[in-house]
Amino acid sequence: MTNLDACEPCLPPPPPSVVNDGHLATGRYAGRIAHIDWSGLRAAQQRSALWRRCHHKRWQYVGLAAEHWFIGLAIVDLGWAISAFVYVFDRQRRQVVLDWSQDGLPGLSGWVRDQPVQGGEARFRGLGAELCIRPVAPEVASDALAVRVVAGGLCLQVELDLSHAPPFLLAVGPVQGGLGHATQKSPGLPATGWFELQGQRHVLQGQRHVLQGATGSLDSSNGLLARETAWRWASAHDGRLGFNLQQGYFGNQENVLWLDGALLPLGAATFVFDPARPLAPWHIHTDDGMLDLRFRPEGARQARRDVWIAASDYIQPVGTFHGWVRAAPGGPTLPVEGLLGVTEDHRSRW
Known part of the structure; x- marks a missing residue:
């Protein structure tokens, strides 16, 4: 597709810490950070321990895309509670065939560690359920993640290969309204394993550079966020191309394109869609002219909850992206056709 050199990332390597001399190490970086620690942030030191506990949010999200399936799952540490969900979208039936969620107490029901990828772990244990995202062999610094789920009639065992990512x-x-945020987003990762649902076993087989193979992606986020937080998000990956886009509380900080092994920064993203008709087509583009896509939803997971101290209004459509991207502003357009992924419209009081 392009002549980009995969060994020449277009962003600098990550800093040793997300805090530099008491201030945020603001920027976009190419690579993984070992640990996220806000204790040295001067602005956080001026807040009470209770404020920091209630505003510190961590989550691990995994998206698994295959020819006939999309599976999304997450473990979310809200500071004062922990939550988990998993859903399975059947593309042939164009509907969510499993939608499970549960809440618990942090520490007792689970946790999300401050190591976003390497050496970290996210775990949830609930009534008849267990979700776990962890290194396959943490004692030997394995470069693969194991994703395990038993919940709501779903049994899933998948490994994500990070070794040549x-x-x-x-x-x-x-x-907006908070003190700082850090997020670690992955490119498309080969996903191998299986899941069982409704008495049937389905095999996921991912191979590097295979466009139709099963692909996983990670969102490892950690921040001191506002009580009211809203965002729009889009993500899709195959073996050669992927992107992450966000419009909302984090500005354009996490907007990037992966293309033939290179990580390219993107400008601000605009999401054009009808919130009253979220399954109608979406138009998403960036202000630097490097990405222009139409999203065709096939179905969606959605939830609306309000329990006084917390609320969430959320929809995550699953579908395909069509349009074009560029490796550089003003460069030739590279077609995108039928790339499986998700969009999201999310508002939280947490």
Whole structure:
């Protein structure tokens, strides 16, 4: 597709810490960071321990895309509670065939560690359920992640291969109404394993550079966020191309394109869609002219909850992206056709 050199990332390597001399190490970086620690942030030191506990949010999200399936799962540490969900979208039936979620107490029901990828772990244990995202062999620094789920009638065992992955994105910066945020986003990762649902076993087989193979992607986020937080998000990957886009509380900090092994920064993203008709087509583009896509939803997971102290209004359509991207502003357009992924419209009071 392009002549980009996969060994020449277009972003600098990550800093040793998300805090530099008491301030945010704001920027976009190509690579993984070992640990996210906000204790040295001067602005956080001026807040109470209770404020830091209630505003510190961590989550691990995994998206698994295959020819006939999309599976999304997450473990979310809210500071004062922990939550988990998993859903399975059947592309042939164009519907969500499993939608499970559960809440618990942090520490007792689970946790999300401050190591976003390497050496970290996210785990949830609930009534008849267990979700775990962890290194396959943490004692030997294995470069693969194991994803295990038993919940709501689903049994899933998948490994994500990080060994030859293009650079991860690390984005660090200020957020609207909060103190700071850091997120580690992955490119498309070969996903191998299986899941069982409704008495049937389905095999996922991912191979590097195979466009139709099963692909996983990670979103490892950690921040001191505002009580009211809203965002729009889009993500899709195959063996050669992928992107992550966000419009909302984090600005354009996490907007990037993966293309033939290179990680390329993108400008601000605009999401054009009808919130009253989220399954109608979406138009998403960036202001630097490097990405222009139409999203065709096939179905969606959605939830609306309000329990007084917390609320969430959320929809995540699953579908395909069509349009074009560029490796550089003003460069030739590279077609995107039928790339499986998700969009999201999310508002939280947490």
